[in-house]
Amino acid sequence: MELSATQRERLQEIATEAKEIVGGCLHGDGRPMTFAELEDECIEVGDLLTSAMLQQRVTERQSPQEPSCCPTCGRQTNLNPDEEPRVLQTDRGEVEWMEPTYHCRYCRRSFFPSLG
Numbered sequence: 001m002e003l004s005a006t007q008r009e010r011l012q013e014i015a016t017e018a019k020e021i022v023g024g025c026l027h028g029d030g031r032p033m034t035f036a037e038l039e040d041e042c043i044e045v046g047d048l049l050t051s052a053m054l055q056q057r058v059t060e061r062q063s064p065q066e067p068s069c070c071p072t073c074g075r076q077t078n079l080n081p082d083e084e085p086r087v088l089q090t091d092r093g094e095v096e097w098m099e100p101t102y103h104c105r106y107c108r109r110s111f112f113p114s115l116g
Contacts, residue, residue, distance in 0.1 A: 018045050051093030059097045068113045070104035077102040077111075086112060 003011070022041055025033050033041075070077050083098040103110045 018049070047092040051090065051095060054090060054092070055095050055097070058095060068102045070102075070107055070109065071111060072107045072109060073104060075104060075106055077104045080110065084112075 022045060025038060027033060068077050068079075069075065080101045080103055083100050085096055086099045087094060087096045099112055101110045102113055
């Protein structure tokens with residue numbers, strides 16, 4: 001995906017807002033922060049934003065509602081009525097969402113369907 005000029009401009013505005021949230025380049029006692037400290041702070045903010053954005057995007061995906069085939073035996077499976085929490089540890093933090101599972105009565109196996 002390539003960002004448009006408008007998207008880039010808006011993200012620059014968000015970066016400015018994030019800088020205002022975390023504050024300036026000085027410690028509480030007035031000492032200047034080192035470059036490494038500034039970088040670590042920016043990485044923490046970036047990781048938080050990435051994780052939150054991924055959380056929102058994965059939550060709004062549409063799950064398949066049609067029957068799915070068992071990845072083991074290839075037979076049709078049943079959609080479980082209850083969704084299960086799915087938790088993934090990403091490079092930028094933990095992401096959790098609710099996702100439907102399917103159950104194969106032949107293999108006695110439950111699985112998350114592939115969304116492609």
